[in-house]
Amino acid sequence: MGHYMLKRLLLVLPTLVVPVVLIFTLLRLAPGDPAVVMLGNQATADQVAKLRESLGLDQPIYAQFGDWLGRLLHLDLGHSIFFPEPVLSTISDHGTVTLQLTLLSFALAVVLGVGGGMLAALYRNRAVDRIVMVLAIVGVSLPEFWFGLNLILIFAVRLQWFPVSGYVPLSEGLLPSMRSLVLPAVCLGMIQAAFIARLTRSTVLDVLSEPFVTTARSKGLPERIVVFKHIARGVLVSILSTMGVILGLLLSGAIAVEVVFALPGLGRLLVDSVGRRDYPVIQGVVLITSLTFVAVNLLVDFLYAFVDPRVRYE
Amino acid sequence: MGETVGSETTESVLDVENLTVTFPRRRGDLTALTDVSFHVRPGEAVGLVGESGCGKSLTALSVAGLLPSDCRVDGSIRLRGTELTALSRTERRALGGKEIGMVFQDPLSALHPVLSIGDQLTEGPRRHLGLSRRAARDRARDMLDRVGIPRTRNLLDEYAHQLSGGMRQRVMLAMALICEPQLVIADEPTTALDVTLQAQILELLRTTTMDVGASLVLITHDLGVVSQACDRMVVMYAGHVVEAGRARTVITEPRHHYTAGLMGAVPLPGERRRRLQTIAGTVPQLDRMPTGCRFAPRCGSADEACRTEPRLEPTDEATLVKCWHPLPRGRAVAAVLAAEERPAEGVSDAVPSEGPLLSVRGLRREFTSGPALRRKVVAAVKGVDFDIQPGETFGLVGESGSGKSTVARMVLRLIGATDGQITFDGGDLTALRGRALRRKRRDFQMVSQDPYGALNPRMTIGHLMLEPFRLHELGPASTWRDQSVTMLEEVGLNASMLRRYPHQLSGGQRQRVAIARALAPKPKLIVADEAVSALDVSVQAQVLNMMKDLQDRFQVAYLFISHDLSVIEFMSHQIGVMRHGELVEVGSPTDIYQNAQHQYTQELLSAIPPVPWATR
Numbered sequence: 001m002g003h004y005m006l007k008r009l010l011l012v013l014p015t016l017v018v019p020v021v022l023i024f025t026l027l028r029l030a031p032g033d034p035a036v037v038m039l040g041n042q043a044t045a046d047q048v049a050k051l052r053e054s055l056g057l058d059q060p061i062y063a064q065f066g067d068w069l070g071r072l073l074h075l076d077l078g079h080s081i082f083f084p085e086p087v088l089s090t091i092s093d094h095g096t097v098t099l100q101l102t103l104l105s106f107a108l109a110v111v112l113g114v115g116g117g118m119l120a121a122l123y124r125n126r127a128v129d130r131i132v133m134v135l136a137i138v139g140v141s142l143p144e145f146w147f148g149l150n151l152i153l154i155f156a157v158r159l160q161w162f163p164v165s166g167y168v169p170l171s172e173g174l175l176p177s178m179r180s181l182v183l184p185a186v187c188l189g190m191i192q193a194a195f196i197a198r199l200t201r202s203t204v205l206d207v208l209s210e211p212f213v214t215t216a217r218s219k220g221l222p223e224r225i226v227v228f229k230h231i232a233r234g235v236l237v238s239i240l241s242t243m244g245v246i247l248g249l250l251l252s253g254a255i256a257v258e259v260v261f262a263l264p265g266l267g268r269l270l271v272d273s274v275g276r277r278d279y280p281v282i283q284g285v286v287l288i289t290s291l292t293f294v295a296v297n298l299l300v301d302f303l304y305a306f307v308d309p310r311v312r313y314e
Numbered sequence: 315m316g317e318t319v320g321s322e323t324t325e326s327v328l329d330v331e332n333l334t335v336t337f338p339r340r341r342g343d344l345t346a347l348t349d350v351s352f353h354v355r356p357g358e359a360v361g362l363v364g365e366s367g368c369g370k371s372l373t374a375l376s377v378a379g380l381l382p383s384d385c386r387v388d389g390s391i392r393l394r395g396t397e398l399t400a401l402s403r404t405e406r407r408a409l410g411g412k413e414i415g416m417v418f419q420d421p422l423s424a425l426h427p428v429l430s431i432g433d434q435l436t437e438g439p440r441r442h443l444g445l446s447r448r449a450a451r452d453r454a455r456d457m458l459d460r461v462g463i464p465r466t467r468n469l470l471d472e473y474a475h476q477l478s479g480g481m482r483q484r485v486m487l488a489m490a491l492i493c494e495p496q497l498v499i500a501d502e503p504t505t506a507l508d509v510t511l512q513a514q515i516l517e518l519l520r521t522t523t524m525d526v527g528a529s530l531v532l533i534t535h536d537l538g539v540v541s542q543a544c545d546r547m548v549v550m551y552a553g554h555v556v557e558a559g560r561a562r563t564v565i566t567e568p569r570h571h572y573t574a575g576l577m578g579a580v581p582l583p584g585e586r587r588r589r590l591q592t593i594a595g596t597v598p599q600l601d602r603m604p605t606g607c608r609f610a611p612r613c614g615s616a617d618e619a620c621r622t623e624p625r626l627e628p629t630d631e632a633t634l635v636k637c638w639h640p641l642p643r644g645r646a647v648a649a650v651l652a653a654e655e656r657p658a659e660g661v662s663d664a665v666p667s668e669g670p671l672l673s674v675r676g677l678r679r680e681f682t683s684g685p686a687l688r689r690k691v692v693a694a695v696k697g698v699d700f701d702i703q704p705g706e707t708f709g710l711v712g713e714s715g716s717g718k719s720t721v722a723r724m725v726l727r728l729i730g731a732t733d734g735q736i737t738f739d740g741g742d743l744t745a746l747r748g749r750a751l752r753r754k755r756r757d758f759q760m761v762s763q764d765p766y767g768a769l770n771p772r773m774t775i776g777h778l779m780l781e782p783f784r785l786h787e788l789g790p791a792s793t794w795r796d797q798s799v800t801m802l803e804e805v806g807l808n809a810s811m812l813r814r815y816p817h818q819l820s821g822g823q824r825q826r827v828a829i830a831r832a833l834a835p836k837p838k839l840i841v842a843d844e845a846v847s848a849l850d851v852s853v854q855a856q857v858l859n860m861m862k863d864l865q866d867r868f869q870v871a872y873l874f875i876s877h878d879l880s881v882i883e884f885m886s887h888q889i890g891v892m893r894h895g896e897l898v899e900v901g902s903p904t905d906i907y908q909n910a911q912h913q914y915t916q917e918l919l920s921a922i923p924p925v926p927w928a929t930r
Contacts, residue, residue, distance in 0.1 A: 211424040217380055219438050219489070220410030233428050308428050309473040 004311065008301045015294050016287075023286045024068070027279055028061055034081050034277040055081060068283065077287070078280035080273075087284040090269065095288065097167055098265035101181055101257070102250045105189030109246065112193035114239070117200025122227065124205065132197060139194025144253050148187040148260035155183060165262040184261045188253050192246055199239060207234040237308045244297035251289055327496050327529045328354040328377065332389035335369075335376055337600075344600040346372050349389070350555055351626070352548045354497065359520060359530040361544035361561060363537060363576070365850035367597040369553040370533045374499045377531070378414050379406040394496060412442040415490030415528065417500040417519070421482035425474035432470030435489055442493045457488040460522055479714075480511040487519060494526045501533045508713040509877060510921045516543050535851060537577060538923025541565045549573045552598055552608040555626055559633030565926050569633055569640040571613045577927050579855035581884035583907060589862075590855035590884070596820045597850070607638065615639045669740070670701035671838055671871050672708075672725065677734035679720050694720045696895040697734065700888075704838065705869040709886030711879055711918070717895040718875045722843045725873060726760055727751060739838060756786040759832035763844035765824035769816040775802075775827055776812035782834035801830040804867075805860060822853035826860070833864060841873045846881060858884060879922050883907055891915045 035051040036043070052058050056067065071078060077087035120132040156164040168180040207213065208231065216230040217223075255267030262268075266285055273281040305311045335347040347369045354360045362370040375381050377391055379398065391398040393413060398406060410416070418424035426434055435457070436450035445453060455465050461484040463469065474482055483503065490498050500519055504512040520543045523530045532544055540547050540561055547564050549557040549572065557570040568574040578591025595612045598604060604611050610620040619638040626636040630643070679695040695717040702708040710718050723729045725736060727743060736743040739757060746754055759782075762768045769778055779798035782788070789797065799809045805826040816824055825845065832840050842861070846854040858881065865872065874885050882889055889906045891899045891914065899912040910916045 211418055211420065212426045214380060215416070215418060215424045215486075215489075216426070216437075217407065218378055218410050218414075218416035220408050220412050220442060221437060222404070222407065225437075230426055230429070233426070237428055309430075310427060310475050 004305055005302060008298055012294050012298060016290055019290045020283070020287055021065075024065055024283060025061060027277075027282060028064070032277050033057070034279060037277050038081065068280075072287075077284040080281050081278050082276055087280050090281060091266065091284050091288055094264055094266045094269040096170070097263055098251075098254050098258070098267065100170070100177070101184055101188065101254055101263065101265060102247070104178070104181055104185035105187075105192065105250055106247060108185055108189030109192035109196055109250070110243075112190070113196025114200050116193065116197040118204055118227075118232075118235070120197065120201045121204035121208065129201075133201070136194040136197045139191050140198065142191055142194075144187060144191060144256040145260050147191065148184070148257055151183045151187050152261070165260075167263045167265075181263075184257050184263060187260070188250060188257045191253065192250060195249075196239070196242075196246065199242060200235065203235050203238045204231065207231050207238070210234065233307070237304075240300060240304055240307065244293075244300040247296045248293050251293065325355055326353040326392075327356050327358075327394060328531070329390070329392040330373070330377065331392075333373065333376060333391060334388040335372060335381065336386040336388070338384065338386065342601075343386075345553065345603075346385075346600055347376070347553045349626075350550070350553075351389075352555060352558055354529045354531060356529055357524055357527070358546065359523070359532060359544045361540035361547040362531060362533045362550060363535065363540055363547055363573075364550035365535055365576075365597050365852060367552075367599075368550040370550050371501055372553075373550070374416075374501055374531065374533055377497075378410060378416055378499060379403075380410075380416075408442075411438040411495070412493050413496050415493070415495040415498045417483075417486050417490045417498065417503045419502040420506040421479065421486045422474060422506075424486060425482060427474060430471050430473055431477075431485055435470070435485070435492060438489065438493050453492060454488070457492045458485070460525065461485075461488045461491075461518060463488075479507055480515060483507060483511075483515050484518070487515075487522065491522060491526050491528070495528050497531065498523045498528045499531045499533070502535070503532070504539065505534070505536070509879065510713065510917055512539075513542075513921050513923070519543070536923060537565060537580065538925055541926045542923055549576075552603065553600075554608060554636060555634070556609065556636045557633065558626070562926070563633055567633075567641075567643055569629055569635040569643075570609075570637050571615060571639075571641065572609050574641055575612075576851060579852045580925065581855075581858070581880040582925055583880065583883065586884050586903060589859050592855045592859060593852040596822060596853060607636075609637075668704060670737075671704040671739060672702040672873070673735075673737040674701070674721075674725065675699050675735045675737075677721065677724060677736065678732045679717075679724060679729070680732045693732075694895055695724070698890075698892075698895075698897045700890050700897060700900060702839065702871050702873060703887070705865065705871055706887040707865065707872040707874050707885050709882035709889040710873065710875045710892060711877065711882045711889060712892030713877060713918075716892040718892050719843055720895075721892070722760075722841050722873060722875055726758065726841050727755075756782075756788075756835035757837050758839040758841065759835065759837040761825070761828050761832050761840060761842040761845045763847055765821065765828045765848070766816060768828055769824060771816055773815075774812065775814050775816070775819070778816075778827065779812070779831060779834070782831050786835045788835055797834070798830075801834050802827070804833065804864065805830040806856075820853075821849055822856060825849060825853075825857055829857075829861065829864070833868065833870070836868065837870060839871045839873065841875075843875045844877070845874070847876065847878070854881070861885070879918060880925075891918065 033048070033052070035048045035055065035057065039047055039051060049058070056064060059067070068078065075088070077091070079086055080090060083090070116132045116136070120129040123129050152164055155161050162183050163180050166180060168176045170177045212234070213226065213230060216226045254265060255271060257263070258265040258267040259271060266289065270282065270285045273285065330353065331351045333347055333350040334345065337344045337346060350369065350373055352360065362373060364370050372381075376387060377398070381387065383403070387399055389399070393409070398409070432451055432454060435454040436447065439445045439450040439453050440447065451470060454470060458469070459465050463481065463484055469477065477485065503519055504515050507515060516539060519532075520530065532540070534540060544561045546559065547561040548555055549564070549570060551572045557564060557568065557573050564573060565577070568577060572593070575591065575593040579593065581590060593612050598608065598611070606621040606623050607613070607616065610616040613620070617639075624636050624638045626634050628634050629640060677695060677698045678693065680691050680693045682689050682691050698721060700708060710721065712718050720729070724731045727746070731744060743754070776795075776798065779802065780794055783794040783797060788794070798812070802808060802811055807823060807826055807830070811819070811823070811827070816827075819827065846857050849857060861872070862885070864870065872885070874882065876882050883903045886903060889901060889903055890897045891906065891912065893914050899906065899910065899915045906915060907919065910919055
């Protein structure tokens with residue numbers, strides 16, 4: 001058990017290095033220059049060169065990287081080129097929104113997805129199954145931006161149940177804040193729910209044909225216990241590992257959703273920063289999201305050891 | 315003993331009468347069981363015997379109320395007089411565990427992988443007997459003790475994967491018995507276990523079941539198991555009961571041709587020169603049931619009368635037989651054994667003039683496991699030496715984990731050897747690499763245990779048969795198809811197979827295709843790893859006979875691996891007994907079976923279920 005965890009922990013560092021190095025070099029190899037963006041078209045070559053120098057962009061890439069890494073050791077992600085604010089605090093401001101959005105849609109996705117998938121499998125080939133699966137197919141194929149716009153049109157513009165867009169911070173109360181996130185969370189979560197439902201259904205069908213399910217039934221246990229204890233535990237083990245991936249998909253889906261719903265989240269920040277070539281912010285966002293993703297998957301691995309004794313005693 | 319076989323409602327624990335199970339399908343209903351009747355008295359063990367697809371397990375599931383909800387059950391199932399078919403699904407379900415305990419074939423998959431043993435064992439008593447968690451755990455420890463797991467070995471908090479195979483089956487048995495049911499149904503309880511465990515577990519099943527006062531229904535394909543553990547037996551064929559009676563009577567004097575056929579198909583000790591008796595064809599599929607006597611198409615004695623269905627009727631012996639022409643008394647066993655003698659074997663026992671075809675010296679294979687810093691090295695094969703003469707069979711026998719398959723995979727060069735030499739056909743096999751190795755591969759082929767897994771399900775038999783010809787460029791491409799048909803004919807199939815897919819074939823047919831493919835490049839050696847283990851006994855007999863015939867025709871040598879000692883004896887010229895990665899004894903069948911030197915060999919031999927119908 002200890003070894004299992006240690007092994008997973010040791011894998012974290014190399015997993016983080018790849019996206020960070022990639023984004024650092026790609027940004028600098030891509031056309032466009034923050035100095036040019038900042039100074040506008042009228043700027044002289046001299047002015048640009050001066051600004052580049054003050055931003056440290058005239059250094060070779062490896063020197064810039066070393067500099068950035070050095071500051072990273074002090075938990076300093078640098079300053080935004082455009083705003084007089086440390087990257088870390090920008091990220092933590094925007095991060096709260098994304099975190100709220102992601103968790104809400106994750107909960108929605110898991111509850112609807114696992115529930116729907118189990119129902120579909122247990123009532124295989126009946127009406128419930130057909131309905132859930134048709135919805136799931138539709139859900140998997142919906143693009144977030146289109147689905148989001150339609151949600152806004154129906155629930156915000158026509159029915160006026162929710163705000164059209166924008167975010168109400170937590171400081172103005174939990175309920176109003178949540179209300180502003182309902183539509184985005186539904187938009188993001190439903191699509192993942194569709195994916196989870198399909199996965200759960202096929203996993204449950206696999207587990208249903210396992211001999212241990214017959215054993216449980218032969219012991220005279222009521223179907224409710226067979227389903228919620230024996231089958232569910234078997235299914236959980238199989239779908240847990242995909243939960244980390246789902247969270248990753250939610251993080252990337254958040255980019256589109258935040259733009260559609262004008263939420264000041266990390267996705268929105270990233271899109272804006274790319275447009276401005278705000279290198280420090282982009283790097284910071286990529287680092288933090290990769291870190292989150294890796295941490296979540298690490299957590300899933302640990303949970304795995306917890307629910308599956310076969311892993312524990314490996 | 316003058317007992318009767320008719321039904322006795324009051325006395326019986328279980329009464330099954332005219333049980334018919336139908337699966338409704340759009341293209342017409344499939345009737346899987348037809349008029350199945352038998353009964354089980356208190357304290358009695360009844361064996362349900364037959365090949366797969368004959369309805370044994372389905373009968374068990376019907377009794378236990380575990381059939382899928384879409385099938386129709388007609389007839390009557392009474393447990394201690396209670397009509398089970400009249401109960402609602404929920405009421406029916408509640409009897410499980412409490413009145414009827416089940417033991418399944420493979421305890422690893424039948425136990426829950428992530429629930430602890432204690433959790434699984436206590437569910438029953440907590441539910442049915444209303445025990446508290448602590449009382450239920452106490453009872454579980456008691457029960458484990460009774461099935462031979464002492465209280466000191468506290469495994470309630472362990473999981474199925476941590477236990478050995480025998481231990482798992484003991485847990486399964488404890489689970490079936492823990493509420494002291496009236497009836498225990500064991501479905502092939504020893505089939506997945508090693509041979510030395512089988513006898514032990516069977517004995518335990520019998521004694522502990524009787525101990526808690528339950529009756530036993532034992533489902534098995536193995537007549538030896540029935541003769542060892544059962545008072546009475548019921549032989550099933552194609553969803554019918556074809557013969558029923560006292561186990562000893564039926565086994566020594568079978569009256570139905572199917573029962574006799576099953577017995578003739580089992581390789582007997584010291585009978586390796588005989589051909590095994592086979593039953594032509596296979597068990598019919600549900601949608602292609604013959605009318606009249608269902609066994610008639612496979613029966614040598616069928617005639618006009620067999621076009622109408624016979625009734626299950628008592629003979630003078632108090633044995634019930636469903637046949638127009640039952641085998642006469644007293645001649646039955648003789649008829650079974652009056653099998654055709656094989657012609658003197660080709661190369662067989664003659665002393666080989668040339669050197670060995672395959673020579674293995676000091677073959678060793680290690681696997682590493684465990685975490686990086688505390689890596690453990692486990693030797694799966696610890697220095698094995700043996701020779702295989704051209705055209706001969708070397709039988710490798712041993713229990714699971716003994717290293718048989720690892721040897722096979724090294725000989726096939728599918729995995730490398732840690733140490734040792736493999737000399738094949740005069741050359742060093744371990745030295746071959748890349749192209750040279752690939753070219754050499756046509757001389758040594760393999761047949762694996764699971765013919766369904768070994769044949770690509772998306773390819774037709776025609777395409778599958780072309781592969782070896784294309785791979786090894788055997789003659790001009792224009793002849794490949796004809797050559798494939800010839801090979802199929804060699805294994806008793808024909809050109810009509812070419813357009814079919816593996817799933818459309820029976821298990822035996824698939825294994826024939828696998829053998830035809832292996833034979834196509836005319837190899838000098840075929841490695842057959844448990845090649846007949848997944849087959850039913852009548853089909854196994856067909857394949858074994860065929861493999862011997864092919865050996866005589868093509869002078870091919872076999873490295874024949876099996877856990878089944880009687881099959882090994884039947885097939886082999888030389889036998890090697892493996893244990894814990896070592897070859898503990900090598901010798902001719904006579905040496906091994908009549909004069910075993912090593913204690914382990916003796917142990918293995920004594921674990922073979924008795925064959926009461928054998929003459930010696």
